[in-house]
Every structure is written in structure tokens, then in C-alpha cells.
Amino acid sequence: MESNQQQLFLGIDGGGSKCKAVILNASMQVLGQGISGAANPFHNLARAQASVSHAADLALADANLDANLKSELIAGVGLAGVNLPKYFELMNQWQHPFKSMHLATDLHIACIGAHSGDDGAIMITGTGSCGYVSVKEQTLIVGGHGFPHGDICSGAWFGFKAVEKVLLSYDGIIGNTALTEKIFSALDCDDSNTLIETIAGNGATFYAKLAIHIFDAADAGDQIAQDIIKEGCAYFESVFNTLMAKQPNKISLIGGLKPRLMQWLKPEVAAQISVPTNPPEIGAVLFAMQQQA
């Protein structure tokens, strides 16, 4: 690790919708934070680079530090999309504005953050979903292939399933569900035609906002909503078992759906899930420090 106690570190956690930056000193004190836009190189390489750079500017300003210090930062950068080797390579070739840049997947920095730099496993269920385990420098990604073909048990998946079931119910193919009124109300629709016009062309972020209605309907006893959650949990538990087979010390659950999902998991699964110790952007700094060491 750098012996220079003046050294500043930048931690980046970038995904499909936003990019979080944090500035830390060598004692791991948070000096400033910033949030910019989308930073998934698989979606848009130039935009990802611009978002990482801009988030660093915002964090420096938040820390009341000179903007020129950007070129002195040791950056740990965790990004969605760089699990694809081609996009890891493209992003790594960036003529970045930092002193050095250590690139990893958003999964890896989240895992390091969750377990304070130790080996471990994480499961993410936010807008997307993914499982990841890192044990003795061996890593495995399970799922996380994106919406709509992957990311089962994610917010986007739950919202999509809700719309799918509402349309089936509207056509009389399945029975009535409380989801119909909730989804129609949330999207200001009054029949299947306006629903179809409203959802046209939307992606994961749009659908993820509808996920809450599945959990509300399920809590109120709606069988169709409960069945969707059970299907998601069955997938989640398969991912859990695949990760645990690698014998991580700990497994943590991260993401916006966690509070609603925990009660639906089998008690023996839920009981094994640890609370993450640090957020992913701090994990990015820990990663950079490991790489510098």
C-alpha cells in the first residue's frame, strides 16, 4: 500500500443509470461524494468514461478540494458491463484523468465492500439481479445477464412479470389479480390498450419502479403476486446454493429489493445472509488499495 499518508483515493461504483464517486484519504475517511449519470461501457463507452470523470469532479468539489487534484487520485473503478471481456479491455484502454486506475466489475467492488476486503459472496437484487462469489482469487458470476432475458428476481423482472400477468388476467387467461388495479393506477391506465401504449419501448428502470406493487399485492394476499415472488425466490435460492458451493466466509444481500424480499426467502437461507459492512464505492477504494499493495 502507498506509504504516502497524503495520498487521496477515488472510489467509483457505476451502473446503467448512475455513477457514485467517493473521495477517501489514506485513513479511509470520506472527504466528499458525487453522483453523475449512466456508466455502463457496454451501453455507451464514451458516456461511461464521461460519467466516471464527472462524478470524480463532483466528489472533489464536495470535499472542497482543488479540481486539479484529480490527476493525483488513485482510482478504484467498479463498473457494470465490464464482466464482458471486450468492454473491460475498452474501458481499461481509456486515457483516464487519474494518477492510476484499477478497474473491476461492479460485482467485485460490491463484494469487497460488503466484506471489508475479505473473500465472500454477494447477491444483488435492485433494478437488476446477480450473484457473485470471490474466494482465493477465484471468482464466479451467476446470472446478471440483463433485462429482459436474465436478471430474474430483480426489480425489473418483478415489474415485468406484473405487467405480463395483468395482460393475461385482462384477457381472461388467468384469474383476477389485485395487480391489475395497482399497475393501472401506477401507470395512469384504464385498459390494456393504454397499458400497452404506456409500456412500449421501456426498459429495466421503468419496470423496476413497478416491483413494489407485487410485494404490496402479495402482502395483501394476492395469489398471483405471491406466485411471482415464489418463482423469483426459487431462482434466488438456486443462485444462493451455487454461490455457497464455493464456500465463501460470508454472503451478503445488496439492493433496493432486499427489505421486501427477505421475508419471502426460506428461513434457512435468510438466516445465512450477512449485513454488508461497506457500500460498493468504498469497496472500490479497498480494491484500489489491494492492487497498489
Add this chain to the structure above:
Amino acid sequence: MESNQQQLFLGIDGGGSKCKAVILNASMQVLGQGISGAANPFHNLARAQASVSHAADLALADANLDANLKSELIAGVGLAGVNLPKYFELMNQWQHPFKSMHLATDLHIACIGAHSGDDGAIMITGTGSCGYVSVKEQTLIVGGHGFPHGDICSGAWFGFKAVEKVLLSYDGIIGNTALTEKIFSALDCDDSNTLIETIAGNGATFYAKLAIHIFDAADAGDQIAQDIIKEGCAYFESVFNTLMAKQPNKISLIGGLKPRLMQWLKPEVAAQISVPTNPPEIGAVLFAMQQQA
């Protein structure tokens, strides 16, 4: 009906990828045909109008008729997307180049074509899927809400399910399937990363091309492929029952998947399915003649 035996009719069957035109005389003889591009007003109104107009030009040329005769044509125009009232209205306001235009859904003209102008029901399983019944001027659409949230048991849906299962199998969440080799080979991929890069951003037409691999794998005994087909058929049979409850004289199955799907339907369902007597574009002319009458 027009008493003028010189009157020419244009029949249009337009969808998300192409627009078919046919020129008929008053004795229902086919004089010429033409195919142009996408013609779904919900996707692109101006393009749909241009495609309808261009297909008519091509059909007139194919019939060795003067291009100026376009303004003399009585047009029956069946289009995807105009089941949505907003897009029916927008398309119907078109300052079209014909003598008159009678607009209907692609479903309605397909149904009229399939039963030579009589009442009846149709089920479509091509790139998309949909059920439709027209009895005593009462009509009902079942399904057909589009890909990926609807159109269960369509080519796009089967192709999408194939990719979904290949990714689950690759992650070890489900067992091995012959679909993996077939889909990897069809898309020239060798792992899940290249598969994800290849499928990114693709829509219904892309996935529909993969449907054949589900049926090939199922025929060779692959359990996962067979289960997907059974899931599709269960939906199809629900749609069938909903349509038959309206007591149509006949029900026909239309679309590219028909030859592969028929053997997977329950024998009592398959036995009730009639052969369509005319293609949708001829149905469009029959519709125009009905409206003129």
C-alpha cells in the same frame, strides 16, 4: 357492392416487418402483387403510410397497370397496431392516394380471408401471436400485446425462452439442454458473454428466427425444449377456449409456426382447426367489398 365491373381493388396486409399488396378485379382475379417494408402505425405512422402506398405501386407495376390508376383503387387495408384506437384514428386520417380506403386490423382481414368473408375465429402464431374472433359484428382480441410482455407461443416468445434457458443452463441453475449448442451455433457464440453481446438490443424478429431450434430440440427429445413448447401450448389452448366460447363457425390457425406447432396441440384442439381459405391480403379486399356494399 360496386356495380362497376371495371373497378379495381387493392388488398393490404401490413405488419411490423413487411406490407403485402394485391390488386384484384371485381371478379376477384389476382392481377398483381407487391411487398414493401414495415407498416405498423404504432411503430412509425409515416413509414406505415409510405409502405402501404409503395406496396400498391409495386402491385400495380406487377399487374402491368398504369401507376395513375392508384387513385382509382378501392383499398382494403389491414394493419397491425390499429387495434389501438389512437393509431386507428391517426391512420384513418391519412390523406391516402386511393379512391377510398377501408381500414381494419390485420386480425380482422386475416379472419375474413380465412373464412371467405364469413364469421369465424383465427389464431396467429408467426413472429407474434394473437387470437381473434368475429361473430355477428362482435369482435374480441385475445393476447397479441407485443413482444416481450405478450405474444406467448409466438416465434419471438419461443426464441426468447430458448435464450433464457440457455443462460440458466450455462449458470447451472437448470440442467443441460440441447438448446445451448443449437443457439450458440445459430448465433456464432461460444460462451454466455458473446451470447449476451449478440442478443443485446434485438427485438421480436431476431428472436423469432431462433424458434425453430426449440422445435428441433424437442423433436430430438430435449426435456427443457419440450417443457417450453408445453407452456406455449397451454397458453394457446386457453386462447382457443376463450375464442370458442364465442361460438364461431370455424377457427383457423395462421402463421409460420403452424407446421411445427400442430403436433404439440391436444388432439381435440388440433381436430377443430380449419385450413384458411384465403390469405389476409385477399381478406382485406373482401372487407373493402363488404364496406362498399
